Amino acid sequence: QSVLTQAPSASGTPGQRVTMSCFGSSSNIVSNAVNWYQQLPGTAPKLLIYSNNQRPSGVPDRFSGSKSGTSASLAISGLQSEDEADYYCATWDDSLNGWVFGGGTRLTVL
Amino acid sequence: QVQLQESGPGLVKPSQTLSLTCTVSGGSISSGSYYWSWIRQPAGKGLEWIGRIYTSGTINYNPSLKSRVTISLDTSKNQFSLKLSSVTAADTAVYYCARYYDILTGFHLWGRGTLVTVSS
Numbered sequence: 050q051s052v053l054t055q056a057p058s059a060s061g062t063p064g065q066r067v068t069m070s071c072f073g074s075s076s077n078i079v080s081n082a083v084n085w086y087q088q089l090p091g092t093a094p095k096l097l098i099y100s101n102n103q104r105p106s107g108v109p110d111r112f113s114g115s116k117s118g119t120s121a122s123l124a125i126s127g128l129q130s131e132d133e134a135d136y137y138c139a140t141w142d143d144s145l146n147g148w149v150f151g152g153g154t155r156l157t158v159l
Numbered sequence: 160q161v162q163l164q165e166s167g168p169g170l171v172k173p174s175q176t177l178s179l180t181c182t183v184s185g186g187s188i189s190s191g192s193y194y195w196s197w198i199r200q201p202a203g204k205g206l207e208w209i210g211r212i213y214t215s216g217t218i219n220y221n222p223s224l225k226s227r228v229t230i231s232l233d234t235s236k237n238q239f240s241l242k243l244s245s246v247t248a249a250d251t252a253v254y255y256c257a258r259y260y261d262i263l264t265g266f267h268l269w270g271r272g273t274l275v276t277v278s279s
Contacts, residue, residue, distance in 0.1 A: 084265030099265040141262040147221050148208035
C-alpha cells in the first residue's frame, strides 16, 4: 500500500492529451514539492518533473506538472508511442521523515 | 559526467544480510551537498525508498525498514553502501542507488539497478 495514490493504468491514442493524478495528504503533497518519474520497461526511473512543474533539461515540453492541495497531476500532450511507460509521483513526507512514492500509473499508447 | 553503479551478490539466503555498494564515478562523493539514497522495486511493483545519507554523514531510514537497515559512506573508495539484515523473500527486488540535491529537485541521478533475489 503506497502512501501516495495513483490510478494503476491510463491510456490514450497518438496525438492525444492524457492526464494522470497523484493523491496524498497534508504531511506530504500539501507541504512539499512533487516530482514525477518515467520508467521505461527494464530501465531505471528517470526524473521527468521536479518541484511540481519544472522540467529537467532534455525533457520535452509535452510533459507538464501541477499541484493543488492534496493532489498533483502529470499531463502529456501530443502523446507518442515512446511515452508508453510507468509513471511515478514522489514527494517528501514530513511525518515519516522520508520519501514516499505512488504505486505508479502504467500508460498504454493505443 | 557523474555515474552510479550498484554491485553486490545477486542471491542472498533467507535470514542473512544483503550487502550492496554504489560506486560513484566521474566525480567525488564528497563534493557538493548531495543526498545519496537507496531505493528498491520488487518485480512488477512500485518504488520504495530505503534510506539516505548526506555528504556530511547524516542518515535517515524508511521507518518500515529502520530496524534492519544500515547505510554508510566510504569517501576513500567513492562509494556508499547498503546493508539489510534478516532478509526474507519479500526483500527480493531490484535495488537502485540514486542521488538528489534537495527535496525540491528530486532524484536526478540513478544507477541502473541490481536484482537481488532472496532464496535458499
